[in-house]
Amino acid sequence: MYLRKNIATSESGFIFNPATGDSFSANPVAAEILRQLKQGTGAAQIKEWLLESYEVEPLRLERDWDEFINQLKEANLLES
């Protein structure tokens, strides 16, 4: 799973898709995930890192993760 190559992300959570002209804002957890996805980090590794750094239960994270990936797909931000 990779973020599309041309997607621009900023540290403050601003995302821009030059192909469609759409821009998005991400909350801090989302911005962190996007940064790591952009670097090519794998899903399992990102999740592990989230569990270590944030106050969150594995079950909850699993659920949120699926939903978040869906959001990225719908927003056309993922490499198909």
Added chain:
Amino acid sequence: MKKNYESPVIQKMNGGLMNKFGTRTEYEPVKQIDGVSVQSLMAEFGSPLFVLSERTLRRNYQDAYRAFSTRYPNIQFAWSYKTNYLNAVCRVFHQEGSWAEVVSGFEYQKALGNGVPGNKIIFNGPEKTNEELKLAADNGSLIHIDHFDELFQLLEISDQLKRKPRVAIRVNMDTGVYPVWNRFGFNYENGQAFDALKKIVASEKMELTGLHCHIGTYMLSTNAYRTAVKKLGDLAWKCKTELNNPLQYIDIGGGFPSTNTLRGSFLPGTDTVPSVDEFAEAISNQLQELGYGSTDIPLLILESGRVMVDDAGYLLSTVVANKRLSDGRRATILDAGVNVLFTSFWYDHPISPAQDFTHHTEDQVLYGPLCMNIDVLRQSANLPLLNRGDKVVVHKVGAYNMTQWMQFIHMRPNVVMIDEQGKVHLVREAETLAYIEQQERVPEHLEKISL
């Protein structure tokens, strides 16, 4: 230490469109009410929880009183019981000097129970039984007649009364605000109101003391009150000159808006509603134009309800769950629904998280806990992401909720009042199954169940 977690989300930004509300007030965390922490209130009294601020109740009364008393020399407020008849609330207003305004025998008894002398109770409403009328008449209460049948009802029982009942009539009229409220009282324009007044005076069985109107609620026009005063003033003048029966008071009812935002309106209420001062200015100016001398100016009675209590009431609630709806909208489920927050049918109540959060916000629909489609607290609120267990504060819920709430699916929660010293008092206990069922009777043949 681990960082606070919040579900990851992205949100599409609309090319530079301003947020509809233009302010961030809805998502400033509200961690305390009158200096008492929201978390501690909920820890002690549960969730959901109604909280009343005695300081705000008194301040609202004093502000409204000042607005009128500095402009007109003879005024009296009467607390509109149906707006919030928790005894603690009523007593705050009675301590401040308010009379009672009631619309049923039940409310009448409550007012007596709160220590209001009978001659300081205004009895409004379209339904009064013979027993209730007799009691009110004998107590010297101000009986506001709603229709001809009630006028005849009073005449019929007049022989059984210890004294002449003190009466006024409720008048309805066109004040330029639509729809015209013509359901209650006698109409001004078609002469019905003056007819009723003539009948009362001619009967010699009642003491005609005043005139009453209540032209609507959440009124946004000060001019409507000018018109109402003008028309009541005209009737009062005719009572004096044609019926030789000068009146003691003009009661213009309630209706001043609180700063809540009506559902679906584009601008928040704080930006659109006239202040009590503006209403006071319009009403007093018009009263002065009626031409009374300093010795016979009528008493002005006000029955303001929502403007006195709305912003003194808070509803604290807990997030039960989050959902993504099939159309992509985010939904947050709270443990308080329309069963306790009846006014969410007509207001977009402001809602604030009670804890810190990140800057990210999203439009979301807020549902209550009822398994019913009608249970929507806000169709759309721009709020930060709330996690299960997070707390929220719903604002401006003091009017009409603690009376119109329903015991539907859930029981009604605790209500506390924070006094002016910051001490918290339980003023209505949460309901229990035993409380609900104590009125029920199970027929004998239904006692046994075997499944």
